[in-house]
Amino acid sequence: MVLFDWTWNNKGLRAFYVVKRMRTIILSWEYPPRIVGELAEYVKKLSLQLAKNTVDVYIVTYHDYLTGVSSDLEGIKIFRVTNPVRTHIGVLTWVLTLNQEVERATANIYYSNNKQIDLMDAHDWHFIPAAITIKKALDIPFIYSVESLEEHRSHGANSPFNMAIKSIEWLGMYEAEKLIVKSEWMRDEVLRLYRVPLEKMKVIQPKSAGWIKEILETYNSLKRSIPQHGS
Amino acid sequence: MGHELIVLMFTWEFPPRIIGGISPHVYYLSKNLAKTGTKIYVVTCDFPGAPKYEVIDGVEVFRIDSYKNPSPDFATWVYLMNVNMQKEAAALVNSLDEPVDIFHAHDWLVATASIGLKHVFRRPLIATIHSTEIGRRNGIHLDYEKMIHETEAWLSYEAWRVICCSNYMVSHVQWAFGLPADKMRMIPNGVEVEPYTKYKHEELSSFRSKFALPDEKIVLFVGRLVYEKGIHILVNAMPKVLEKVNAKFVIVGNGYMKEQLSNIINHRGLAKKVIFTGFVDDETLKKLQICADVSVVPSLFEPFGIVALEAMAAKSPVVVSDTGGLSEIVEHNVTGVKVYPDNSDSLAWGIIRVLTDGMYARLLRDNAYKNIRKKYDWNIIAQHTKIVYEDVLREYSRSFWA
Numbered sequence: 127m128v129l130f131d132w133t134w135n136n137k138g139l140r141a142f143y144v145v146k147r148m149r150t151i152i153l154s155w156e157y158p159p160r161i162v163g164e165l166a167e168y169v170k171k172l173s174l175q176l177a178k179n180t181v182d183v184y185i186v187t188y189h190d191y192l193t194g195v196s197s198d199l200e201g202i203k204i205f206r207v208t209n210p211v212r213t214h215i216g217v218l219t220w221v222l223t224l225n226q227e228v229e230r231a232t233a234n235i236y237y238s239n240n241k242q243i244d245l246m247d248a249h250d251w252h253f254i255p256a257a258i259t260i261k262k263a264l265d266i267p268f269i270y271s272v273e274s275l276e277e278h279r280s281h282g283a284n285s286p287f288n289m290a291i292k293s294i295e296w297l298g299m300y301e302a303e304k305l306i307v308k309s310e311w312m313r314d315e316v317l318r319l320y321r322v323p324l325e326k327m328k329v330i331q332p333k334s335a336g337w338i339k340e341i342l343e344t345y346n347s348l349k350r351s352i353p354q355h356g357s
Numbered sequence: 358m359g360h361e362l363i364v365l366m367f368t369w370e371f372p373p374r375i376i377g378g379i380s381p382h383v384y385y386l387s388k389n390l391a392k393t394g395t396k397i398y399v400v401t402c403d404f405p406g407a408p409k410y411e412v413i414d415g416v417e418v419f420r421i422d423s424y425k426n427p428s429p430d431f432a433t434w435v436y437l438m439n440v441n442m443q444k445e446a447a448a449l450v451n452s453l454d455e456p457v458d459i460f461h462a463h464d465w466l467v468a469t470a471s472i473g474l475k476h477v478f479r480r481p482l483i484a485t486i487h488s489t490e491i492g493r494r495n496g497i498h499l500d501y502e503k504m505i506h507e508t509e510a511w512l513s514y515e516a517w518r519v520i521c522c523s524n525y526m527v528s529h530v531q532w533a534f535g536l537p538a539d540k541m542r543m544i545p546n547g548v549e550v551e552p553y554t555k556y557k558h559e560e561l562s563s564f565r566s567k568f569a570l571p572d573e574k575i576v577l578f579v580g581r582l583v584y585e586k587g588i589h590i591l592v593n594a595m596p597k598v599l600e601k602v603n604a605k606f607v608i609v610g611n612g613y614m615k616e617q618l619s620n621i622i623n624h625r626g627l628a629k630k631v632i633f634t635g636f637v638d639d640e641t642l643k644k645l646q647i648c649a650d651v652s653v654v655p656s657l658f659e660p661f662g663i664v665a666l667e668a669m670a671a672k673s674p675v676v677v678s679d680t681g682g683l684s685e686i687v688e689h690n691v692t693g694v695k696v697y698p699d700n701s702d703s704l705a706w707g708i709i710r711v712l713t714d715g716m717y718a719r720l721l722r723d724n725a726y727k728n729i730r731k732k733y734d735w736n737i738i739a740q741h742t743k744i745v746y747e748d749v750l751r752e753y754s755r756s757f758w759a
Contacts, residue, residue, distance in 0.1 A: 210507070210511045210514075211504060211507045211508050211511060212507055213500050213503040213504045213507055214500070214504055215430070215432070215433075215500055215501050215504060216429070216433075218429070218433055218436075219432060219433055219436055219504060222433075222436035222437065222439070222440065222469065223436065223469060223508065223511075225440075225469070225473065226469050226472045226473040226476070229473040229476055229477050230473075230476035230477075232477075233476050233477045233479065234476075237479065255440045255443070255444075256473070258440075258444050259443050259444055259447045259473055259474070259477060260477060262444055262445075262447035262448040262451060263447035263448075263450065263451055263474070263477045263478060264451075264477065265451070285429070286426065286427040286428050286429045286433075287429045287433075289426050289427065290426065290428065290429070290433065290437055293424075293426060293437075294440070297440075
């Protein structure tokens with residue numbers, strides 16, 4: 127994004143332009159070297175492409191013991207957190223006590239960047255609670271990138287456990303500024319299951335030629351719709 | 358401090374939602390803190406008929422959607438409720454004109470919401486630990502219990518200060534979570550005497566007759582019917598008490614042991630001597646406490662023992678087991694009778710002692726009444742709490758978060 131700015135120097139007042147880099151935080155419960163499904167590789171590919179397109183990328187992800195901040199060769203900064211509660215009765219309680227560490231890492235990125243974060247991109251339901259809290263507290267909008275849905279993962283099961291995950295998915299879709307889905311089929315499933323308005327969803331197929339361009343367009347559309355906090 | 362101190366309290370229960378002792382604790386604490394010029398926002402679970410937002414004696418109360426879908430189990434419900442609580446509290450803090458100075462959480466039931474917001478807003482967190490899983494269960498046996506135990510440990514770790522209501526709980530919490538002594542503060546629970554002065558003992562005879570015959574002494578138990586409250590010790594003591602005194606046992610509260618207990622009572626032919634009232638409204642409870650000839654607290658684990666203080670405020674003599682916070686509240690032979698914990702013979706002895714010696718009973722309750730007005734006044738407790746807030750803010754102002 128191009129911004130005009132001005133400064134005083136020995137020749138007097140001078141106007142110039144600066145290119146303000148977009149700064150985004152990606153929330154994903156898997157990222158290499160931790161690979162559970164297809165999401166890890168996808169998020170890695172996405173962040174590399176974003177970095178090539180002058181986006182500052184911060185990843186907040188989980189690893190059991192490789193915790194802390196690291197930076198890879200392409201300039202992507204990765205914050206790995208672990209779960210302070212070591213004993214769990216299932217993935218749901220595990221996720222719900224991990225989100226506070228995700229919030230801590232995200233808030234640390236926010237404060238160390240002079241409160242200048244343009245948006246968050248949350249992949250699947252795991253870190254949706256954190257995305258919502260950060261949105262409400264720090265006015266950072268988020269995109270919900272849908273990889274899969276509980277309905278399909280659990281083959282339509284409706285136990286209280288599945289319903290809880292579905293309620294988090296619903297909340298994420300309600301609170302997100304936009305949904306990125308990876309196929310038209312998924313768009314129709316989200317519409318069928320959660321009644322999300324079509325104009326809130328953007329189908330971007332990862333294998334398509336204009337994939338990263340469309341992602342950047344979607345990111346940019348979000349940035350303009352929300353006033354910057356503290357700027 | 359240039360401006361009024363602003364505190365956001367997290368609690369899973371607040372009147373009219375009353376499950377245990379946290380609800381009245383937060384109610385009286387916040388009300389009396391407001392009197393000291395502290396601005397209190399309470400974020401709590403919703404309750405049928407209670408408004409989403411209201412102002413009570415200067416305290417602003419926000420009731421959040423507490424996740425009403427079915428949950429796999431209680432702990433999972435707690436974590437799901439915290440998602441909503443955190444979301445709504447985040448929006449609330451963001452909407453205020455002035456920043457919140459301190460987050461104050463009560464027990465693990467609000468741990469995740471308060472820990473997250475501490476980091477997001479970078480404000481200090483204070484935790485009051487009312488009770489622990491390891492104490493409630495007398496040890497950690499299952500993964501489910503361990504998860505709750507670790508959540509409590511995490512809350513105490515994240516907190517700038519940990520407040521407990523008795524010296525017993527301070528040392529218990531230090532032991533359970535390995536906390537340094539300088540992180541701990543003891544501030545007792547309080548009791549309000551005024552609500553009890555509305556009713557006169559003499560005017561309650563028709564109320565009393567609903568529960569007991571005129572020649573029956575009332576032995577009152579108030580508490581959840583669960584293992585840690587020691588209600589089964591009282592049931593075992595009943596035949597021994599009835600050998601010496603004509604008494605009626607009034608059991609107020611609900612819990613998972615209820616059916617088992619009433620089976621035992623029926624089996625022993627004691628059904629005519631025992632009344633299970635279930636959960637009763639506040640007015641009935643207070644009247645019962647005033648009518649009680651003796652109030653019994655036979656707990657096996659008791660972090661504080663607010664029920665004993667309430668009985669003292671109602672001018673009912675108390676018999677308590679010598680454990681936890683109860684040991685500190687009661688001075689034996691002065692403000693009540695202490696008996697051996699987990700010992701029905703000892704409990705029966707204590708009850709008989711009070712019921713058969715009128716002079717002794719009167720002495721105990723008069724001493725106890727004087728004592729609570731001196732030591733367990735909410736005004737004083739609120740001021741002690743405010744000092745903790747101010748100390749923490751002073752330390753916080755020198756941290757890199759400030």
